[in-house]
Amino acid sequence: MQSYDIVIVGGGMVGLTAALAICKQTPLKVAIIDNMPLNPIGDAPHLRVSAINDASKQLFTNLGVWDAITSVRSQAYTNMHVWDKDGFGHLDFDLSDLPNSANNDDCLGTIIENDVIRNALYQAVEQHDNITLIKQTLTSIGTGESEVFLSFSEHTPIIAKLVIGADGANSWVRKQLDMAMTFRDYDHHAVVASVDCSQGHQKTAWQVFLDTGPLAFLPLYQQNTCSIVWSLPPAEAMRVKALSAEDFNKEITAASDGKLGQVSLQSERVSFPLTMRIAREFVKDRVILIGDAAHTIHPLAGQGVNLGLVDASALAQTIVSTLNDGKELNDNKLLGHFSRWRKSDATEMIAAMESIKQGFSLQQVLPKFIRGIGMSVLNNISPLKQLLIKQAMGQTTNLPELSKVKDPLL
Secondary structure (H helix, E strand, O other): EEEEEEEEEEHHHHHHHHHHHHHHHHHOOOOOOOOOHHHOOOOOOOOOEEEEOHHHHHHHOOOOOOEEEEEOOEEEOEEEEEEEEOOOOEEEEHHHHHHOOHHOOOOOOEEHHHHHHHHHHHHHOOOOOOOOEEEEEEEEEEOOOOOEEEOOOOOOOEEEEEEEEOOOOOOOOHHHHOEEEEEEEEEEEHHHEEEEEEEOOOOOEEEEEEEEEEEEEEEEEOOOOOEEEEEEHHHHHHHHHHHHHHHHHHHHHHHHHOOOOOEEEEEOOOOEEEEEEEEEEEEEEEEEHHHHEEEEEEEEOOOHHHHHHHHHHHHHHHHHHHHHOOOOOOOHHHHHHHHHHHHHHHHHHHHHHHHHHHHHHHOOOHHHHHHHHHHHHHHHHHHHHHHHHHHOOOOOOOOHHHHHOOOOOO
């Protein structure tokens, strides 16, 4: 029976990042269990993208993968424009709103396809001596007094001192350990696609709040191409997906007030339901949940993957601190600190997204005229704008360089 210090279930962006972060400063033996194939990077952009903030960029830089990611393709954005459909309220963010903006590499964030990020992380993992990739399907997991036992359909069973569940929103690990969840259906589906915009994206992230939900245009590596995320009630999402390309183009151009010019569909349209989830505890019996396995939030501000990447870094910090203190990997006190730390951050983000969403969706409570006044006031108050920009960039997140970690609880 093979033995590892840590086993990570899930080889997505968060699981791979966690493995690299842990092995950067420790001699621990780590295994990643994942049988999801890599998607080749073709000429057309992939539909699922992430808005990588400054904190996540710094993490990838510390791990030595940022250049590998951006050398494939990416698009930094320098502005954000948010407005209320059929109202006068709007918010405009750019680097000039921040003091010392020259230190931010002249961007608010970077839009990158998920598969581009995963491929770069995967290649780094394959080259690491202390990380083993097990491309098999788990059939059972059981916890003993000091170890976790994992079995497969076609692989020798393995044991580990610690297991990390990074296997997504429908986490198999979470279900096997019967880890309770709090969840709420947003009663919206996200419709995603790639579109061409005749006036170009102008290195700007655009978001309009419609009566049916928010529509975001995220700038891609080609100056006229954007990735859209359109949050709609389920029946409306089905209708929008079923439109002819010509009718879809007319509708989305009108929805965006023509601010990006004529919008033309360039890909298939796919949709998925939006649900808020958060585990009641992130740690149970030497099993830890991170990323979407622990929490999912509304894609309103594109912070879901960044929240998961902070989980990965925070866990690495906790493990380094545990070893430096001469304690066992499954030290209950430190793992308890990790659980409270990450649950607190996730809860705050969920509450923030809910407040914004409700503020724009409850017409009868907050009429457009009043919303417009509020947005206009906020747009002219520099300290508040600076705080919102820093939060979007991840600059309010405590994410020190891994090589300088002293105390994960700072």
